[in-house]
Each structure stands twice: as structure tokens, then as C-alpha cells.
Amino acid sequence: VELRDIEIFLMLAQELHFGRTAERLHVSQARVSQAIKKQERQIGGGLFERTSRNVTLTPLGAQLRDDLRVGYDTIQTGLTRASGVARGVTGTLRVGAMGFDSLLVLDVVDRFRSCNPECDVEIPEIHFSDPFGPLRRDEADIVVLWRPIREPDLTEGPVVFKVRHAMAVSANHGLADRASVSMDEYADHVAVDPGAVTEYWLETMLPSRTLSGRLIPRRGPRVRTVHELLTLVAAGKCVSPIGEHAGTFAPPGVVVVPIHDAPLLEWALVWRTDAETPLIHAFTQAARNVGPSTLHDLVGKADQDVNVATDMQELGNGAA
Amino acid sequence: VELRDIEIFLMLAQELHFGRTAERLHVSQARVSQAIKKQERQIGGGLFERTSRNVTLTPLGAQLRDDLRVGYDTIQTGLTRASGVARGVTGTLRVGAMGFDSLLVLDVVDRFRSCNPECDVEIPEIHFSDPFGPLRRDEADIVVLWRPIREPDLTEGPVVFKVRHAMAVSANHGLADRASVSMDEYADHVAVDPGAVTEYWLETMLPSRTLSGRLIPRRGPRVRTVHELLTLVAAGKCVSPIGEHAGTFAPPGVVVVPIHDAPLLEWALVWRTDAETPLIHAFTQAARNVGPSTLHDLVGKADQDVNVATDMQELGNGAA
DNA sequence: GATCTTTACGCCATGCGTAACGATA
DNA sequence: TATCGTTACGCATGGCGTAAAGATC
Numbered sequence A, B: 001v002e003l004r005d006i007e008i009f010l011m012l013a014q015e016l017h018f019g020r021t022a023e024r025l026h027v028s029q030a031r032v033s034q035a036i037k038k039q040e041r042q043i044g045g046g047l048f049e050r051t052s053r054n055v056t057l058t059p060l061g062a063q064l065r066d067d068l069r070v071g072y073d074t075i076q077t078g079l080t081r082a083s084g085v086a087r088g089v090t091g092t093l094r095v096g097a098m099g100f101d102s103l104l105v106l107d108v109v110d111r112f113r114s115c116n117p118e119c120d121v122e123i124p125e126i127h128f129s130d131p132f133g134p135l136r137r138d139e140a141d142i143v144v145l146w147r148p149i150r151e152p153d154l155t156e157g158p159v160v161f162k163v164r165h166a167m168a169v170s171a172n173h174g175l176a177d178r179a180s181v182s183m184d185e186y187a188d189h190v191a192v193d194p195g196a197v198t199e200y201w202l203e204t205m206l207p208s209r210t211l212s213g214r215l216i217p218r219r220g221p222r223v224r225t226v227h228e229l230l231t232l233v234a235a236g237k238c239v240s241p242i243g244e245h246a247g248t249f250a251p252p253g254v255v256v257v258p259i260h261d262a263p264l265l266e267w268a269l270v271w272r273t274d275a276e277t278p279l280i281h282a283f284t285q286a287a288r289n290v291g292p293s294t295l296h297d298l299v300g301k302a303d304q305d306v307n308v309a310t311d312m313q314e315l316g317n318g319a320a
Numbered sequence C: 001g002a003t004c005t006t007t008a009c010g011c012c013a014t015g016c017g018t019a020a021c022g023a024t025a
Numbered sequence D: 001t002a003t004c005g006t007t008a009c010g011c012a013t014g015g016c017g018t019a020a021a022g023a024t025c
Helices: A003-015 A018-025 A029-043 A059-086 A099-115 A183-189 A199-205 A226-234 A278-290 A295-319 B003-015 B018-025 B029-043 B059-086 B099-115 B183-189 B199-205 B226-234 B278-290 B295-319
Strands: A048-050 A055-057 A091-097 A119-122 A142-146 A154-163 A165-170 A240-243 A254-258 A265-272 B048-050 B055-057 B091-097 B119-122 B142-146 B154-163 B165-170 B240-243 B254-258 B265-272
Touching (some): A003 A018, A003 A029, A003 A059, A003 B003, A029 B059, A055 A059, A059 A099, A059 A278, A059 B029, A091 A099, A091 A278, A099 A119, A099 A142, A099 A154, A099 A226, A099 A278, A142 A199, A142 A278, A154 A278, A154 A295, A165 A226, A226 A240, A226 A254, A265 A278, B003 B018, B003 B059, B018 B029, B055 B059, B059 B099, B059 B278, B091 B278, B099 B119, B099 B142, B099 B154, B099 B226, B099 B278, B142 B199, B142 B278, B154 B278, B154 B295, B165 B226, B226 B240, B226 B254, B265 B278
Parallel strands (some): A091 A142, B091 B119, B091 B142
Antiparallel strands (some): A142 A265, A165 A240, B048 B055, B154 B265, B165 B240, B165 B254
């Protein structure tokens, strides 16, 4: 059994789906089937129960996954770290992000830190009124922005998270208690003016037309940053599109309602093509290893953190 | 980088010698060289400093070894464990050993236990007056004996430890303060009668002739077990050959002096060929994974244990 | 010159993709 | 019939051994 097999096994144990596993590892489905079968032969017992409709781990497979996950991560981290040390990846990396977006790249930052213990990471705040300025003025090495980015001097790298398109409204707003809204409803209520921002980029977040082609007006209060925006929303002066993840962190008075018929928004890493350093490369590699997270991952992780905190508290009480 | 490469890297990091590494992994020296070079290319920095006379780890290599060792062992243990569970390796395994020999197989037992958590291991005492009886009477599943074993119904498996041939004498004996003795000196003083034991097997421990061909007399007190033997030795009534490891555990009054011109003694696992169960197979596999230990390993490990004990004590004191 | 590592070269095992097949809802 | 897992088959990458060369004492 080699590392490649283990990688396939672990991915399948996570996805529980041969097709998605194959996609995410960039191999054919057949290869996944072969690799798993080979391991089951060598282990001498079934690791997955599968029909053409359902894949589940056997108890044996679940135990093996727990063991291998730890070992595999240890090895990969060790290799990446050695590689970083060898290439002299050291210094400070500045990862610019807008508002709450920073919280969705913490996984990547953690990964990067464990692989590159000699490096510092800073997360300066950037504003959507000037998404590319920090890179071009060398105030950030990498920024986290929704994609797509099409700038001749910039490179768009791996996607770090995907969330649903949503709208932020005041808690008093008529749509505030809806589970979701349509693009048409959104178009009827939107009220925000982001000022002069690169048009094709803004279009992704603030489309100028609905799916049916109706124009969406660009009028409302002028805002430059996410915090400005949320303040005005809370005050009932502004209704704006936003990533659904803002709902998890938004202040009281602000409600975030998903738009069910809009495509997913994707945030990617972006950097100056001619300023790509080993540090930047290492960070994008960390992002590729972690893979894009979703709001669901984030919520799950928050729950875990809460559980850990609870456990520790109980432990503390028990000892006291 | 695959597991095979990591295995080669770890072995070289341990042996610091391309030739021995190749031997122990049953591959060519060239392969070792290629594998290491490949990893250094991928990591982007040197892992070993080497001349044709000396091989040492670089700091980078040393750090990588620490990381990979943990991950590699985790994965191997997980795989072995899964294999054991799948094949239903469960029940009790009885590993017979003579006297202190049991202490030199504890590494293998530990390994086996961690890979087969569902199994119990017992270590019944056996006596050199009847080395094969316990197997044939089904009182033990495996025994640990010095090799070679040539019995039609028994299989000699992996070597578990190697120690120097030595002689046990009373602390008052004339040779007691010698750093080592020759076979000829040994022949002049030996005084023990093991009774009717399989001759070819006894010959290994108690040669009938010196290197120069001189007969070694078989007379002295009759003994059946190691403890009997040591008691008589302490009383000055007996002088007997023994494995050097006995010196580490021998009671006061007994001194163990190595014989410098005798070949190394090797202890191997032995079992009934027609009674080989999955449990026995799993145990021999554990032995192969751990590899033969030497007295040096044992002493080093004992020191570590002492250190750990000391640390824990200090911790305890600090907390109290 | 003996010992140890590296390089050169060729073989073939095996990882992998394509395509056809089988099963399930 | 659409979706998903398995089997069959063929190609080529790369692991590996052999043999010779290079380095160091």
C-alpha cells in the first residue's frame, strides 16, 4: 500500500462517492475503484459497503480511516515543512481580505503556519472600493476576492471558499423572515451604491440584470467597506447583495437571506504575477491542499470548537 | 514521494550507511542512492551529507526524519491492525521463553499488542531441558530459542535478538573481573551438565570443542532451568555458557563475562509448522517489522525508561 | 587498491485512462 | 433510462537491478 492509495482511500472515506473522489483527485472513477479493491484485498476485509446508489464505511474502514488520516497528515505536513525550510520560505506574508472573508481563510492560514513555522502571517483589511490597490501598492502579497478576476498583471489562484449569493437587509425589512428570495425579489429591493469599482468584477456580486434580463438599478447610499455597509443595513438605509457567510457574523439588526436562483459565489486567492515569491507559492499550495470550504464546513467547525470548549470546561469542573 | 521512498529515507537516517540500508530493505545500493536523490530534488535541499566514507543527516534531514517517523509508524500500525481485525486475529497467544529471554521480546510483544488490540499475550516460562515439549504438547504457540533449530515438525522464523556468547561465573571466580575471555579460557573453567538435551541444539550454546579442536568436558552440576543455573553459579558450584544479556538481569553474586572469539548467538521464533495460525503469523510479522534487537538496544531503551521515570517523578514533585 | 556512493542503461511491474459492462432506482 | 460502480484491456511511467565509473582513505 502506497501513499497514493491512502490518499484515494481517505478521500473516498470523506466523500463516500466514487465519482466525486475521482474528480477531486483528478483521476478516473475506474482508478478509484481499482485502488480501493486492491486495498481491501491486501487488508483482507471490506472497507466500504457499496451499491450503485450508496457508499458507506464499514467499521473496519472507519477505524482504518482514523489511523491513516493522522499518519497521512503528519507525513504531508512534514514534507511540506521540509520543502519550505529548504527553499528558505521565511519572512512575513500579508493576506488581504474584506471583512468576514478573513474568517473563512483561517483554515488555510493554520495549514500554512504549521507547514512554515518560520513565517509570520498578517491579515490586513482591504475594501471592495479598491480591491486591487493593496497588491499594486505592495501593501499585501495576496488578497482574497470573489472571482472571476481578469486583470493583466494579476493571477487568480485556487478557490478558498464558496457560499451562496445572499442579500443583507434590516431586521425590520419585509423580506427579513424569508428562508430565501429569488433574484427578482432581490432586484426589487436592492439599494446600494458601491461607487466606481471595476465593472466586470462588481457585476458578479451586484448583477446589473436579473435572469430574465430586467435591469437592476444601482442607486442607494454610497458605501466603501463591508462594515460601512452593515451599519447602513442595520439602520434600514441600505439593502445589498453579500456572501451568505456574512450572516454568521453579522451584527444584530442585520439579516442575511440567501438568493436561491443565483449561482454560487467563489472567493479565490489573487496575487501580482510578477511578484510571486516562494512564500506566495507556499500559501497557494496550502490552499490547494485544504481545498475550498463551504459555509457548511465553517458551521460544522464552529460546533466542534464549541464542543471542545465544553469538554474542557467539564474537565476543569470535574478536576476542581 | 511515496511510502517506499519514506521507508528508504528512514532506514538510511537510522543506519547512516547506503550499503546496510540496501541490505536491510532487500534492494540494491543504487536504488537507495536514487531514492534519496529523488527526495532531495523534490524537497529542494540536501537531506544527507555524504562522502564515500561517511554519511550524516543535515539539520533539514533530521527534522524531516522526526516528522516522517511518526507518520510512517502510524500508518503501518493502522494497516497491520486493520489486517488483523479483518482476518479475525483474536484470542490468546502463548509465547514461551526461557528466563530473561522474555525481556528481549517485549518490543515485539508491544508491537504485536498495538497492532492486534483484540488479542491477549501470555509469556509462559519454558526450560532448556525441554525446549520443544511445550510446542508439541500445545502448551505454547510460539517459543523463543537460540538457533539453529532443525526439527522436522517445527519452523524456525525471524531472529528476535542477537547477543554475544558469554560465561556466567561467581563473583569470587578468578575470571570475574575480566572484560572478556577466550574460548580456550572458557573451556578450562566450564562446569555444568544440562542433562539429555537435543545434541545439535545444545552444541550451539555449549560447544563440545574449542576453535582449535580441543574437547570441552561436559561435567559439573546438573541443571534444568536458567534460575537453577544462576543459583548454582552464585554459589560458586557451576560455571556455564550463557547469553550476554543475562548479565543485565543476573542476581548479585553472578558475573557474566563475554567470550570474544565465539560467534554471536541468535534467538529466533519457533512454532509447529502444522499449527501455524493467523495469530502466529501476525506475531512473526511483528517480529520482522521490529527487527532483531541487540543488547545495545536494550540498554539504550532501559536508559530511556529511566529518564522517562525520572521526568515523571520530577513532574509529580513539581505539581505537588 | 579497497570500500563506498553515484551514474548509465535496460527491463518489466504497475498505475492509469478509455471503453464497455452491470446494477439500481 | 440515467446514474453510478466494476471489469477488461492497453499504454507508458517509473521502480528496480546490473554493471561500470567516480570518489575517498
